[in-house]
Amino acid sequence: MQRVEALLKRFPIAAAAAYVALIALFLFVTIGTTLDMLERRGAVGAASEILDRLEARGPERAPAPQANVNVPPGSPFLEGGSASLAGAALLQRLAAATKRVNGNTLSSQVDLLGPKSKAGFITATSSFEIDPVQLQPLLYDLEAGMPFLFVDELVIQAPSASTQGGKLRVVLGVSGQRQSQK
Numbered sequence: 001m002q003r004v005e006a007l008l009k010r011f012p013i014a015a016a017a018a019y020v021a022l023i024a025l026f027l028f029v030t031i032g033t034t035l036d037m038l039e040r041r042g043a044v045g046a047a048s049e050i051l052d053r054l055e056a057r058g059p060e061r062a063p064a065p066q067a068n069v070n071v072p073p074g075s076p077f078l079e080g081g082s083a084s085l086a087g088a089a090l091l092q093r094l095a096a097a098t099k100r101v102n103g104n105t106l107s108s109q110v111d112l113l114g115p116k117s118k119a120g121f122i123t124a125t126s127s128f129e130i131d132p133v134q135l136q137p138l139l140y141d142l143e144a145g146m147p148f149l150f151v152d153e154l155v156i157q158a159p160s161a162s163t164q165g166g167k168l169r170v171v172l173g174v175s176g177q178r179q180s181q182k
Contacts, residue, residue, distance in 0.1 A: 072144065072146045077177055078090055078176045078177065079147070084112070087112055090149075091110055091126075093149070098130070100141065102134065106128055108125065108126040116175055125153065131168070132168050135170065148177070149174045150174060151172065151173070154173075157169040
């Protein structure tokens with residue numbers, strides 16, 4: 001510190017130049033901060049004006065468009081007072097879906113005591129023949145319709161070259177949940 005004082009006493013012009021530079025720096029910072037604050041004040045004023053205009057419009061707003069969600073009618077659970085009736089309803093649903101896509105049901109069975117039965121699920125397995133282009137609509141119908149059905153097993157055997165008609169042989173296992181009895 002004493003050394004700086006000694007230098008300033010020795011060179012008074014350097015001291016005056018340092019003082020002027022420091023004052024200029026403070027002046028520059030002050031002007032820059034003031035201009036920045038004025039700019040922000042203008043932005044706040046513009047935002048307030050927009051907010052006032054939006055609030056003035058009030059309840060004349062158009063309702064938001066609703067999503068087009070088509071929920072299929074019916075219960076999401078298998079209907080039936082007992083497990084046997086619910087299993088029959090599951091087989092009926094599976095056979096009807098197969099028939100809608102011109103499929104030919106070869107065999108079907110219900111598993112009431114499967115590994116999922118404790119959770120209230122009933123499983124059905126069906127073997128049928130179907131045109132290849134009809135497989136996706138069948139699976140969509142089963143999974144998107146009511147009651148909710150879940151595909152557990154899907155085994156597809158392609159038609160052989162010697163077979164006329166070219167139908168797929170499909171083994172399909174689906175499960176649905178029974179509504180709990182209270």
